[in-house]
Amino acid sequence: MMRDLRHVVIVDRSDYGKYRFPDGRPFLDPERYKVTFLTRPGRGRDVRSEDAVTVMHTDTYSEQDVLKCVPALAAGRPVDAVVSLSEWTLLPAARLREALGVPGPGWQRMLPLRDKVRMKKHFAAHGVRTPEFMTIERPGEAEDLLKRHGAVVLKPVDSMGSAGVHLVGSRSELQRLDREGLKNGCRYEAEEFIDGRLFHIDSVVDHGSAVVATASTMLDPDTVFPLGGACRSVLLDDGPERDTALAYNDQVLATLPWFSGVTHLQFFLDRAGHPVFCEIGGRPGGGGIAPAFRHRFGVSLVRAALLPQVGEAFPEFREIRPPAERSSGHVVVYPRDLGTLVSYDRVPQEEWIVQFSPLYRAGQRIVPASSWGQGIAMITVCGPNSRTVVQRLDEARQALRVAVRP
Numbered sequence: 001m002m003r004d005l006r007h008v009v010i011v012d013r014s015d016y017g018k019y020r021f022p023d024g025r026p027f028l029d030p031e032r033y034k035v036t037f038l039t040r041p042g043r044g045r046d047v048r049s050e051d052a053v054t055v056m057h058t059d060t061y062s063e064q065d066v067l068k069c070v071p072a073l074a075a076g077r078p079v080d081a082v083v084s085l086s087e088w089t090l091l092p093a094a095r096l097r098e099a100l101g102v103p104g105p106g107w108q109r110m111l112p113l114r115d116k117v118r119m120k121k122h123f124a125a126h127g128v129r130t131p132e133f134m135t136i137e138r139p140g141e142a143e144d145l146l147k148r149h150g151a152v153v154l155k156p157v158d159s160m161g162s163a164g165v166h167l168v169g170s171r172s173e174l175q176r177l178d179r180e181g182l183k184n185g186c187r188y189e190a191e192e193f194i195d196g197r198l199f200h201i202d203s204v205v206d207h208g209s210a211v212v213a214t215a216s217t218m219l220d221p222d223t224v225f226p227l228g229g230a231c232r233s234v235l236l237d238d239g240p241e242r243d244t245a246l247a248y249n250d251q252v253l254a255t256l257p258w259f260s261g262v263t264h265l266q267f268f269l270d271r272a273g274h275p276v277f278c279e280i281g282g283r284p285g286g287g288g289i290a291p292a293f294r295h296r297f298g299v300s301l302v303r304a305a306l307l308p309q310v311g312e313a314f315p316e317f318r319e320i321r322p323p324a325e326r327s328s329g330h331v332v333v334y335p336r337d338l339g340t341l342v343s344y345d346r347v348p349q350e351e352w353i354v355q356f357s358p359l360y361r362a363g364q365r366i367v368p369a370s371s372w373g374q375g376i377a378m379i380t381v382c383g384p385n386s387r388t389v390v391q392r393l394d395e396a397r398q399a400l401r402v403a404v405r406p
Contacts, residue, residue: 005032005033005034005077006032006033006034006080006081006310007033007034007035007036007076007077007078007079007080007081008028008033008034008035008036008079008080008081008082008083008310009035009036009038009073009079009081009082009083009096009100010035010036010037010038010039010083010084011038011039011060011066011082011083011084011089011092011093011096012037012038012039012040012043012044012060012084012085012086012089013039013040013043013060013061013086013088013089014039014040014043014086015039015043015044015045015046016037016039016044016046016047016051016053017046018300018302019302019306020051021300026051026052026053027300027302027303027306028306028310030050030051030052033310034052034054034077035051035052035053035054036053036054036055036056036073036076036079037053037054037055037056038056038057038058038060038066038069039055039056039057039060040057040058040059040060040061041057041058041059042057043057044057056069056072060088060089060092061088061089061092062092063091063092063095065092066089066092066093066095066096067092067095067096067099069096070096070099070100073096073100074100079100079102080102080310081102081103081104081309081310081311082096082097082100082102082104082309083306083309083310084283084309085262085283085284085302085305085306086283087114087160087281087283088160090110090113090114090282090283091107091110091111091114093110094106094107094109094110095107103311104309105258105259109258110282112256113256113259113263113280113281113282114158114281114282115157115158116155116156116157116158116189116279117133117135117157117189119279119280120133120191120277122255123252123255123277123280126254126255127251128251128252128255128277129274129275129276129277130276130277131153131191131192131193131194131276131277132145132148132149132191132192133189133190133191133192134189134190134191135157135187135188135189136154136188136189136190137188138178138181138182139154139166139168139174139177139178139182139188139190140174140175140178141190142154142168142174142190143171143174145190145191145192146168146171146174148192149192149193150169150193151167151168151169151192151193152167152168152174152190152191152192152193153165153166153167153168153190153191153192153193154166154168154177154182154188154189154190155188155189155190155191156183156186156187156188157186157187157188157189158186158187159186160281160371163370163371163372164182164183164186164370165223166182167193167223169193194268194270194276194278195270195271196268196269196270196271196276197217197218197268197269198217198218198222198266198267198268198278199215199216199217199218199236199245199266199267199268199269200215200216200217200218200233200264200265200266200267200285200289201213201214201215201216201245201246201248201249201263201264201265201267202214202216202262202263202264202265202284202285202289202293202301203249203253203262203263203265204261204262204301204304204314204317205253205256205259205260205261205262205263206260206308206314207257207258207259207260208253208254208255208256208257208258208259209250209253209254210246210249210250210253211314211317212297212317213246213249214235214289214292214293214296215235215236215242215245215246215249216233216234216235216236216289216329217233217234217236218231218232218233219232219233219234219390220232222372223372225334225368225369225370225371225372225374225375226334227334227335227336227337227338227368228334228335228336229334230331230332230333230334230375230397231331231332231334231372231375232329232330232331232390232393233287233288233289233329233330233331234327234328234329234386234389234390234393235292235327235328235329235386235389236386237327237385237386241269244269244273244275245267245275248267248275249265252265252267252277252280253265259282260308261282261283261304261305261308261309262282262283262284262301262304262305263280263281263282263283264280264281264283264284264285264286264289265279265280266278266279266280283305284301284302284304284305285301286372286373287330287332287372287373287378288328288329288330288331288354288355288357288378288379288380289301289330290302291330291354291355291357291380292328292329292330292354292380292382295321295325295328295354295355295380295382296319296320296321296326296328296382297317297318297319297320298318298320299315299317303315321382323384324383324384325352325382325383325384326382326384327382327383327384327385327386327388327389328354328380328381328382328383328389329380329381329386329389329390329392329393330378330379330380330381330393331378331379331393331396331397332372332373332375332377332378333375333376333377333378333379333397333400334369334374334375334376335366335369335375335376335402335404336404337366337404337406338366338367338368338404338406339365339366339404339405339406340363340364340365340366340404340405341360341361341362341363341364341365341366341376341402341403341404342362342402342403342404342405343362343402343403344358344377344400344401344402344403345401345402345403346399346400346401347377347399347400348379348395348396348399348400350381350392350395350396352381352382352383352392353379353380353381353396354380354381354382355378355379355380356377356378356379356380356396357377357378357379357380358376358377359373359374359375359376359377359378360376366404376400376402377400377402379393379396379397379400381393381396
């Protein structure tokens with residue numbers, strides 16, 4: 001008799017490797033699941049026969065293109081769940097759930113976790129302090145907002161990684177942007193600039209409550225990506241600041257009682273120490289967040305985000321590291337030189353390196369970064385406290401050497 005397999009469609013944008021345990025076993029056991037991996041053209045080549053996965057290709061960034069796959073999916077085994085773990089595929093996956101009639105959050109529910117305007121309206125309506133904001137079609141429309149606050153931030157409504165963000169501190173600068181125009185094809189919003197520090201909290205969430213959460217602060221701006229520069233993040237030590245961050249995270253998540261999975265929340269502490277909302281994603285954070293989480297708890301954030309979407313319970317989350325290794329941080333290192341990458345001549349090898357991730361391949365052309373994660377390398381480190389972690393981030397960054405052909 002044919003096994004009663006549950007059919008799961010994963011809407012992704014890259015490859016299948018992140019859906020496996022370190023020993024190579026797939027998160028979704030072929031004895032229990034039939035998996036259709038819907039990904040972008042040229043991706044998914046790492047799927048193996050033992051994964052028992054069917055690969056389909058389309059532009060998974062496009063809701064319309066994903067919906068074109070409905071007839072093929074509907075003609076096969078009934079779909080039991082649709083999974084998405086990427087910012088770019090959250091809404092296409094939601095559309096697909098609705099079209100196939102499978103359980104899980106639909107488009108309207110996922111919109112506040114993707115669209116920055118709908119996002120702020122949702123949280124402001126629930127008593128969460130947000131910056132004053134407005135939708136704009138051109139920069140000049142934000143002139144009154146600039147007068148009230150002295151500085152504004154212009155953001156694409158549906159982008160990520162700080163791509164296309166403009167910090168504007170003068171009327172002349174706003175007029176220049178108005179003349180030049182903003183990025184074609186993007187909807188923009190303008191919001192007051194919050195003078196304060198940026199934090200992020202990464203949580204495993206069960207129906208709007210954090211099961212486990214890690215709180216970090218950014219040490220460098222994540223909106224500029226200078227040659228030879230870096231962007232660092234470090235976990236907060238125990239203390240009042242961390243307590244404030246986690247309490248604020250609880251307040252934000254409580255407005256999403258329907259959500260289970262993983263969230264990446266960004267917020268500011270203003271000069272008075274009060275939290276102000278920045279944005280939230282309904283997916284695992286990027287950079288060194290996932291390696292640090294796996295290092296500390298022994299659980300993949302990808303798996304934690306996947307399980308509730310297929311109706312399975314979370315694993316137990318417990319500290320598996322001694323105190324000397326529980327703190328962590330990561331750094332995105334931006335290239336010093338432009339040209340063609342020849343090789344990574346020297347990479348940090350210290351025992352406190354959790355993960356070194358080269359972001360270019362030999363022969364690739366190095367271009368100026370246009371978003372937060374477009375560095376030459378990503379390095380995650382651990383240590384006993386934030387001070388040691390910061391020292392190690394800087395040491396690792398200085399140790400890195402790459403050969404570039406101009």
